Every structure is written in structure tokens, then in C-alpha cells.
Amino acid sequence: MSEKIQPENAIVFDNVKFSYPGSGEAYAVNGVSLTVKKGEFLSVIGHNGSGKSTLARLVNGLLESDAGKITVLGLDVDDSANRKEIRKRVGIVFQNPDNQMVASIVEDDVAFGPENIGLPRDEIGRRIEWALNAVGMSEYRHATPARLSGGQKQRIAVAGVLAVRPEILILDESTAMLDPKGRREVIEVVTRLNKEEGITVILITHFMEEALLADRTVVMNRGEIVLSGTPEEIFENGEMLEIYNLCLPRITEIINKLNTAGMGLEQVLRPEELASGIIERFNSAGIVNAVSPHGKPRPEKSVPEWDIDIENLTFTYSKKSPFAVKALNGINLHIGGGGFFGIIGHTGSGKSTLIQHLNALIRLPQAEKRYRRKRVKKGSPAPVLPSLTVGSFNLADKKTDFKSLRASVGMVFQYPEYQLFAESVFDDVAFGLKNFNKKLPAEEIEKAVRESIEIVGLDYNEVKDKSPFDLSGGQKRRVAIAGVIVTKPRVLVLDEPAAGLDPLGKKEIMELLHKLHREWCSTVIIVSHDMDEIAENCTKAVIIADGKAVMCDSPENIFGREEELYALGLDVPLVSKISGILAKSGITVNSNCTPEDFADKVIALYKGGADA
Amino acid sequence: MLNDVVFGQYYPVKSFVHKSDPRIKLLALIAYIVALFLADNFYSLALGFIVLIMAVIASRVPLGRVLRSVKAILVLLVFTAVLNLFFHGGDNLLWQWGIIKIYREGVIFTVFFILRLFFLVMGSALLTLTTAPVELTDGIESLLTPLKWIRFPVHELALIMSIALRFIPTLIDETNRIISAQKARGADFESGNIFKRIKAVIPILIPLLISAFRRAEELGDAMDARCYAGSKKRTKYKKLAFGWRDVIIVLLFAGLITGAVLLNVYADTIFPEIYEYIRLG
Incomplete structure (x- = not known):
């Protein structure tokens, strides 16, 4: 009469401890007790190194706990006999979609899990169909992942995990490396699986906006769970989050600020809800039409000798092969010297190709060593050649000193920490300096390296002899940036400088860039797909779509053209979203797109209207 | 390229x-x-x-x-x-x-x-x-399947080949990115004698190797998490x-x-x- 009791809980952690070998008594997970109910949607937030990812790996036995007990769907994880069953029922999607795929064709990759658990062939076929359908990727069944976007690849990774039919789905920072569109795609899929298929979801994330979607949020700090509750409850006490090196979601920041001015708004999570809340308050205060004055334009320094001018820039990869891809299609762009410039666009829009022209990593055809002027047939128009000048450098001229161009135009690529190579931080930072000036005396090198390491916020004496590989993720990125700015470039170009960092790390990197911009860097150019980042930092921005410069203007003006941006498949900053809805109800808030300015303007309108 | x-x-x-x-x-x-x-x-x-x-x-x-x-x-x-x-x-x-x-x-x-x-x-x-x-x-x-009779690890070999193929484009992209980044820092891969050129490759090779190991580790975890346990009891979808x-x-x-x-x-x-x-x- 032993009827099996179906456990109600998906996962139970009971005082679990874990430390990585070699880290001594430093626990990555330190006494965690947590119960996740079946069908629950739980989000886990915490700064880098807080133990979130370790938690995920403990659940399915990729790591084994040192103390305490973990039970998954009634099965004890420590019992290795259960491991196979647990892995069947718990799927994990990791951070980097590229590193989770085993096959070069989508359906073969999705088949990998079902093959491993020994399903018959026709059942595998059905599962592939179902899983690809669930993530909306059916039409890509025979495609090769190498040609898909980040978001699509990650959805394939989700499908690969789903095909085993897990009851629990864990996303371990699975959206960290994606652009906003890709992130939205993955999150939509996961939310739907939770609602419709009843799959228990644990979402580990750095994006506070994503954490808001869950039923419950858990905050981790130094291996411990420090807060737990509904997202609304968690984000209400902002001071607490700051102690744990986290930031508030922008929407909560705005609400809190408006409430200190006595607007008494409810804690909501969606821009539409906030907008209607504001409208309601305005209406009950008797304000029907209100227009805020335009903000002052952001202070912009002008350094005309570092203007960048681009005309007719066209570029095709693998020209004359069956795989030719046109990346740039006639770019015309003026980047005024002295600005903090933003470049916006999808993955694959041509942004990266564009910036690689700026320091001649990709040379204009006329500047190639083997370039010969083509003979033009009589009667046909002369071909249009691209032109590109950066400050006094003419990049269309073969005789330009490209080496000193590269010393003046610093370029930081995506995830620059992956390019570190030297034995010590000092050598790595000094690498560029020695390349550009082979005869520089040792004292000068030391001085420049010290200055560079200190400006990125690291302690020179502490880190200079360390191996760069022994540093933490955020520190590595700083060292990599130090290695570029060591030559004091007047133009600094950064591709997604804040990607993959936790909120605090992001903030610090942007602060560092502003500091460089104030001190000696004339122009800072950042490539980003985070619209809020562009809105909050840039004086001007350009939108690149299909290899063309579509709009180039101040962030206020660009993000005012919401409809056009949506048509390009781009997003707008949160503030613009709310302002857009308010404008339809007669409340025009002309902010500079930052949450602070927006809140100030709304408060001014509210107070002004209420007084009248 | x-x-x-x-x-x-x-x-x-x-x-x-x-x-x-x-x-x-x-x-x-x-x-x-x-x-x-x-x-x-x-x-x-x-x-x-x-x-x-x-x-x-x-x-x-x-x-x-x-x-x-x-x-x-x-x-x-x-x-x-x-x-x-x-x-x-x-x-x-x-x-x-x-x-x-x-x-x-x-x-x-x-x-x-x-x-x-x-x-x-x-x-x-x-x-x-x-x-x-x-x-x-x-x-x-x-074609190698008959070799299973003499315990030749055919499945493992095929999986290795498949993964290698899968990672070739990824690693080529990575190599290109590293080369660009080091060039932007003034590295010169085109001039100098043979010894200088070999030395110039180190800033590419080291990050590439480190990244390959990191990828391998993550891939191993992902495969484990997707129930991979060798060729025993494994079925095959593709025919x-x-x-x-x-x-x-x-x-x-x-x-x-x-x-x-x-x-x-x-x-x-x-x-x-x-x-x-x-x-x-």
C-alpha cells in the first residue's frame, strides 16, 4: 500500500554550503535554505560572485555540496543513483549560447538531449518539432547556428533543453550576452513555458527589469540569501539593495522619486501602469494639459580638430564568394570632436564594421597597398570612392601614418578581457605603449602604466605584478581598458563596454568613461544596444540599420521618434515609453531621457499645476 | 580573411x-x-x-x-x-x-x-x-561503424569531429577579434624576421587557448546538464x-x-x- 506521494516542492535547499576547491573556508554558497514550489517562477539576483550560478549547478549535481541537503522533486541530489533522473527533469540554459551547442545543424543539436536518454527515433523527431515550436524557431530546423543571431541561438539552446521535457528550467544568466531584442525573445518564451506548460522556472539574472517578471525574487549576497519576497516587496527598499551592490530598476527609481514629492504612486512594474498612475494623479489634481519646458542641452565640449567625417562608406565581407555579405551600404556621418557619441543598431547592422574603419583595421580600398586606380571607360560616370577623415588623418591616403593613427584612436572591443595575454598586469598594459614607441625609456613606461592603471580605479602596487588571469571579471575589464588608454588616445571607441557586467559594474564603467572624457579624451564613441545607456550618457547618437546611418541627432530627438524606432525593430528608453503615453493624454514631458530629469519635470508640472 | x-x-x-x-x-x-x-x-x-x-x-x-x-x-x-x-x-x-x-x-x-x-x-x-x-x-x-566490433570508439570520434566542426567558425571569429584588438594596440604581424613574427603570435595564441579551454569547460557542463553519459544506451536521430x-x-x-x-x-x-x-x- 505504498502509494508514491507526489512532492509539492520542486526544489528544497536545506542549509546548503559549498566552497570551490582551493578557496579554503570562503563559501560560494553559505548556508542557503530555499524552497521552490512546483510551477513557480523564481528570479535570483545578486552581484557578480554572489553565488547565484553556483546555486544552479548544485541543483543538478554538476557541483556537489559540502554540507546540507538538496532535494529535487523528492529526489536526493547527493545520491548519485538519482543523478540521471534529476538531469532529465532539470534543464539548465547557460550564459553563452555558443558554448552549449554540439552540432552544426539546429535539429541535430536539439536532438542531442533526447538521444542521450535513449528515446526512439520517431519520438525524437516529435520532440524536436515540439521544442522548436515552443521557442518559435521551427523554420530554422535545418539552419546552421553559426548564422543565427544571439537571441535565436539562445532560443535554440532553450529548445535543446526542452526536448528532454524537464519539469524545472533554470536560466543561468542566459540573457546576459544578448541584445535587447534577443533578451525579450528568450524571456517571452520562458514566461510562456511557465504559464502554459506549468514548468517551474528559476531565472538568474543581472537585469532588474527581468527579475520583475517573476512571482518571487531572491537576492543573494556573498553566498547567502539576504532578501526574499515578491519583486514589488524587494524593490521597495532600495537602500537595502544598494548595500548588496545592486541597483533599483529604473521604473522603481522614478516611482520612488515621484513619491518623495508626495505623488503617492503605487509600486508598479510596467511603463503603461506607471503612465496611467501619473495621469490619474494629474487628473485628480485637475491638470488636463501640461507642457514642460525643454531641458538644457547636455554640456558638450567642442574639439573641432578631432572631427570625424565619413562619406559613402561601403563594405562587403567575402567579396566575390557565394557567402558575400554587404555590411556597410553608403554611410555618411559626421561625428563632432568633443562629444560623447553613441552608435545604436542590431547585431549585424554594420556597427562593428563601421568602427573598425575608424582606426584603419579595415582600410579604405584606396589606402590598400595594392590599390590601383581603375581605368574609367569613356562616357560612364566616375566611381564614387569613400572618404574618411579622423582629425588630421586622411584614411583614404596610402601614405598616412597608420601607426600613429592607431595610437590616437583607441579601440576597446567587446569583452576586452578575453584579449589579455601577458604574464603580469604591468606587461599587458604596457604592450600597446611599447608597440607604438619602441624607444620609450623605462621610467616613462612605468609612469604611463601607473597612471593608466590608477585612472581605471585599480591599485597600481597591488595589481601590477599579478597575473591578469587571477583578477575578477570586472577588474580584468578595467585592465583591458587600461591597456588601450595607456597611449592617451584622443578618440576612444568602445564596443559594448558594459556588456555582461552586473549593474554596479556597468555604472562604474560609464563613470570611468565620463572621467576620461573630462580629463584628456576628446571624443568618446560607444557602441551599445542598451537604449537607456545611450539616453543617459551620450550627447549625440546615430542609428545604423542595414549598413546605413538612418538618424543622427541628440538622444532626446532620436527617442522622440518612437514609431520609426519600433519600425526598425529597436527599442526606446523607459522614459521615452512613459513620456509617449503621457503625451497622448495631453501631458508633454520634455525630459532629456534620464530617469532623474524625467521625474524632476513631472514633479514640477504636478506642483505647478496643483498650485494654480 | x-x-x-x-x-x-x-x-x-x-x-x-x-x-x-x-x-x-x-x-x-x-x-x-x-x-x-x-x-x-x-x-x-x-x-x-x-x-x-x-x-x-x-x-x-x-x-x-x-x-x-x-x-x-x-x-x-x-x-x-x-x-x-x-x-x-x-x-x-x-x-x-x-x-x-x-x-x-x-x-x-x-x-x-x-x-x-x-x-x-x-x-x-x-x-x-x-x-x-x-x-x-x-x-x-x-562507414566506421563496423569498427565498434573491435571496441573502436566510433561514437566518441564522431562526436569529437562534430564538435570540432561546430566550433571552427566560432574560433575563427574569436581569432579575428583578437587579431584586430591587438592590432589596434599597435601589434605588428606583418613585418620583421621570422623570430619576430613568431613572437608576435603569442598575444593571439594565449588568449585563444584560454578561451578555447573556457569554452570546453562550459560545453562539458552543458553536455552533462543535457544528460550526456557516453555512447551507452544512446540512440541516434539522424539516419x-x-x-x-x-x-x-x-x-x-x-x-x-x-x-x-x-x-x-x-x-x-x-x-x-x-x-x-x-x-x-
Whole structure:
């Protein structure tokens, strides 16, 4: 009469401890007790190194706990006999979609899990169909992942995990490396699986906006769970989050600020809800039409000798092969010297190709060593050649000193920490300096390296002899940036400088860039797909779509053209979203797109209207 | 760009050859090589040439594309040809300069040798031009399956090949990115002597290796999490299908080998005067 009791809980952690070998008594997970109910949607937030990812790996036995007990769907994880069953029922999607795929064709990759658990062939076929359908990727069944976007690849990774039919789905920072569109795609899929298929979801994330979607949020700090509750409850006490090196979601920041001015708004999570809340308050205060004055334009320094001018820039990869891809299609762009410039666009829009022209990593055809002027047939128009000048450098001229161009135009690529190579931080930072000036005396090198390491916020004496590989993720990125700015470039170009960092790390990197911009860097150019980042930092921005410069203007003006941006498949900053809805109800808030300015303007309108 | 090296081979069009079973194509190539080495006179070599041309036409790959593959071994070809030409002995002296003597037999042998190598390389190129790498590994795995009887880890080998293929584009992208980043920091990979150039590669190699290890570790975790536990009790979704095209290919290449053998035996009866003139050895 032993009827099996179906456990109600998906996962139970009971005082679990874990430390990585070699880290001594430093626990990555330190006494965690947590119960996740079946069908629950739980989000886990915490700064880098807080133990979130370790938690995920403990659940399915990729790591084994040192103390305490973990039970998954009634099965004890420590019992290795259960491991196979647990892995069947718990799927994990990791951070980097590229590193989770085993096959070069989508359906073969999705088949990998079902093959491993020994399903018959026709059942595998059905599962592939179902899983690809669930993530909306059916039409890509025979495609090769190498040609898909980040978001699509990650959805394939989700499908690969789903095909085993897990009851629990864990996303371990699975959206960290994606652009906003890709992130939205993955999150939509996961939310739907939770609602419709009843799959228990644990979402580990750095994006506070994503954490808001869950039923419950858990905050981790130094291996411990420090807060737990509904997202609304968690984000209400902002001071607490700051102690744990986290930031508030922008929407909560705005609400809190408006409430200190006595607007008494409810804690909501969606821009539409906030907008209607504001409208309601305005209406009950008797304000029907209100227009805020335009903000002052952001202070912009002008350094005309570092203007960048681009005309007719066209570029095709693998020209004359069956795989030719046109990346740039006639770019015309003026980047005024002295600005903090933003470049916006999808993955694959041509942004990266564009910036690689700026320091001649990709040379204009006329500047190639083997370039010969083509003979033009009589009667046909002369071909249009691209032109590109950066400050006094003419990049269309073969005789330009490209080496000193590269010393003046610093370029930081995506995830620059992956390019570190030297034995010590000092050598790595000094690498560029020695390349550009082979005869520089040792004292000068030391001085420049010290200055560079200190400006990125690291302690020179502490880190200079360390191996760069022994540093933490955020520190590595700083060292990599130090290695570029060591030559004091007047133009600094950064591709997604804040990607993959936790909120605090992001903030610090942007602060560092502003500091460089104030001190000696004339122009800072950042490539980003985070619209809020562009809105909050840039004086001007350009939108690149299909290899063309579509709009180039101040962030206020660009993000005012919401409809056009949506048509390009781009997003707008949160503030613009709310302002857009308010404008339809007669409340025009002309902010500079930052949450602070927006809140100030709304408060001014509210107070002004209420007084009248 | 590095990309061209790897993907330059597969030529994506739809054709008879593209659609046939990779296993059959692999076997056909082996049969073709055997036939070329069986051939001991120009008649059987000509048969090989006819089959090659038929295959090229059926593949719808432009002839220039197939010929380009020979470029890679051109130096080797010229070098061995010259050696053969100068050192092949014979009876009919054609030309002499000092101790260097060229005989008619030497010329004929060299031409034969070059053509044979030429056809061989073009035949192999046709396989890689018409078969995607993934299909090729599937084909190899399937052909090796009998080796499971002697406990040869066929599944593991196939998985390794498949993963290697999967990561080639990823690692090429990564290499390009690292090269660009180091170039932006003033690294110079194009000038200096050989030692300087080897030294210049270190800033590329180290990050690349570290990243490859990191990827390997993450991939291992992901595979574990997706229930991978070796080849035991594992099923396979993909099945290669043997179709009518493959029957034609089998017949054609069986014909080729038979034809080559017959031509070897009866060569002296076909245009005996010509044969006498171009006979080898």
C-alpha cells in the first residue's frame, strides 16, 4: 500500500554550503535554505560572485555540496543513483549560447538531449518539432547556428533543453550576452513555458527589469540569501539593495522619486501602469494639459580638430564568394570632436564594421597597398570612392601614418578581457605603449602604466605584478581598458563596454568613461544596444540599420521618434515609453531621457499645476 | 580573411552529386583513387578523366572552382615533375645539357604522373565541394561503424569531429577579434624576421587557448546538464538514406574499376602504333 506521494516542492535547499576547491573556508554558497514550489517562477539576483550560478549547478549535481541537503522533486541530489533522473527533469540554459551547442545543424543539436536518454527515433523527431515550436524557431530546423543571431541561438539552446521535457528550467544568466531584442525573445518564451506548460522556472539574472517578471525574487549576497519576497516587496527598499551592490530598476527609481514629492504612486512594474498612475494623479489634481519646458542641452565640449567625417562608406565581407555579405551600404556621418557619441543598431547592422574603419583595421580600398586606380571607360560616370577623415588623418591616403593613427584612436572591443595575454598586469598594459614607441625609456613606461592603471580605479602596487588571469571579471575589464588608454588616445571607441557586467559594474564603467572624457579624451564613441545607456550618457547618437546611418541627432530627438524606432525593430528608453503615453493624454514631458530629469519635470508640472 | 580557408570549399548548389549519400561519395572517391593507381597506361587514365568530367558536370560546380583546388599542390606538382623529367632514364634521348639528359620516356612518364595527380586532387576536391562538412562526418561515422566490433570508439570520434566542426567558425571569429584588438594596440604581424613574427603570435595564441579551454569547460557542463553519459544506451536521430542516385554512382564506379582493369590488359590491341609510342616503361 505504498502509494508514491507526489512532492509539492520542486526544489528544497536545506542549509546548503559549498566552497570551490582551493578557496579554503570562503563559501560560494553559505548556508542557503530555499524552497521552490512546483510551477513557480523564481528570479535570483545578486552581484557578480554572489553565488547565484553556483546555486544552479548544485541543483543538478554538476557541483556537489559540502554540507546540507538538496532535494529535487523528492529526489536526493547527493545520491548519485538519482543523478540521471534529476538531469532529465532539470534543464539548465547557460550564459553563452555558443558554448552549449554540439552540432552544426539546429535539429541535430536539439536532438542531442533526447538521444542521450535513449528515446526512439520517431519520438525524437516529435520532440524536436515540439521544442522548436515552443521557442518559435521551427523554420530554422535545418539552419546552421553559426548564422543565427544571439537571441535565436539562445532560443535554440532553450529548445535543446526542452526536448528532454524537464519539469524545472533554470536560466543561468542566459540573457546576459544578448541584445535587447534577443533578451525579450528568450524571456517571452520562458514566461510562456511557465504559464502554459506549468514548468517551474528559476531565472538568474543581472537585469532588474527581468527579475520583475517573476512571482518571487531572491537576492543573494556573498553566498547567502539576504532578501526574499515578491519583486514589488524587494524593490521597495532600495537602500537595502544598494548595500548588496545592486541597483533599483529604473521604473522603481522614478516611482520612488515621484513619491518623495508626495505623488503617492503605487509600486508598479510596467511603463503603461506607471503612465496611467501619473495621469490619474494629474487628473485628480485637475491638470488636463501640461507642457514642460525643454531641458538644457547636455554640456558638450567642442574639439573641432578631432572631427570625424565619413562619406559613402561601403563594405562587403567575402567579396566575390557565394557567402558575400554587404555590411556597410553608403554611410555618411559626421561625428563632432568633443562629444560623447553613441552608435545604436542590431547585431549585424554594420556597427562593428563601421568602427573598425575608424582606426584603419579595415582600410579604405584606396589606402590598400595594392590599390590601383581603375581605368574609367569613356562616357560612364566616375566611381564614387569613400572618404574618411579622423582629425588630421586622411584614411583614404596610402601614405598616412597608420601607426600613429592607431595610437590616437583607441579601440576597446567587446569583452576586452578575453584579449589579455601577458604574464603580469604591468606587461599587458604596457604592450600597446611599447608597440607604438619602441624607444620609450623605462621610467616613462612605468609612469604611463601607473597612471593608466590608477585612472581605471585599480591599485597600481597591488595589481601590477599579478597575473591578469587571477583578477575578477570586472577588474580584468578595467585592465583591458587600461591597456588601450595607456597611449592617451584622443578618440576612444568602445564596443559594448558594459556588456555582461552586473549593474554596479556597468555604472562604474560609464563613470570611468565620463572621467576620461573630462580629463584628456576628446571624443568618446560607444557602441551599445542598451537604449537607456545611450539616453543617459551620450550627447549625440546615430542609428545604423542595414549598413546605413538612418538618424543622427541628440538622444532626446532620436527617442522622440518612437514609431520609426519600433519600425526598425529597436527599442526606446523607459522614459521615452512613459513620456509617449503621457503625451497622448495631453501631458508633454520634455525630459532629456534620464530617469532623474524625467521625474524632476513631472514633479514640477504636478506642483505647478496643483498650485494654480 | 581566415573564413575563406574553411568555408571556401563547400559550394552550395543543388545537384545530383550534392544530393547523393555522403557514404557513397566517400566510397566512390576511394574507388576512383584505386582506379587511378591501377591505371598503367594512358587509355585507362583517359577513362578516369571521362568519369571526372561527368562528375564535374553532374555537380554543377564551375570548372574553374574545381581547378582552383589544384593550386594548393601546384608547387609540389612542378617540383616532382621536374625531378622526374631530369632523372627518368630511357632509350630515346631528346635533349642534353651537361649531365642533364631528357629522354622521351621521361617526358611521357612525367605527363602521365602529372595527369594522375591532377585527377586525384580534382576528384577529392569535388567531394569536399559537394559535401558539407557535417554530412562528411556523418558519412565517416557510418562507414566506421563496423569498427565498434573491435571496441573502436566510433561514437566518441564522431562526436569529437562534430564538435570540432561546430566550433571552427566560432574560433575563427574569436581569432579575428583578437587579431584586430591587438592590432589596434599597435601589434605588428606583418613585418620583421621570422623570430619576430613568431613572437608576435603569442598575444593571439594565449588568449585563444584560454578561451578555447573556457569554452570546453562550459560545453562539458552543458553536455552533462543535457544528460550526456557516453555512447551507452544512446540512440541516434539522424539516419543517412541510400537513394537511386547512389545506385547509379555505385554502378558507375564499379564500371570504372572494371574498365580500368580491362584497358590495362587489352591496351596494346587498341591503336597499337599509338600505344607503342606512348607506352610507359
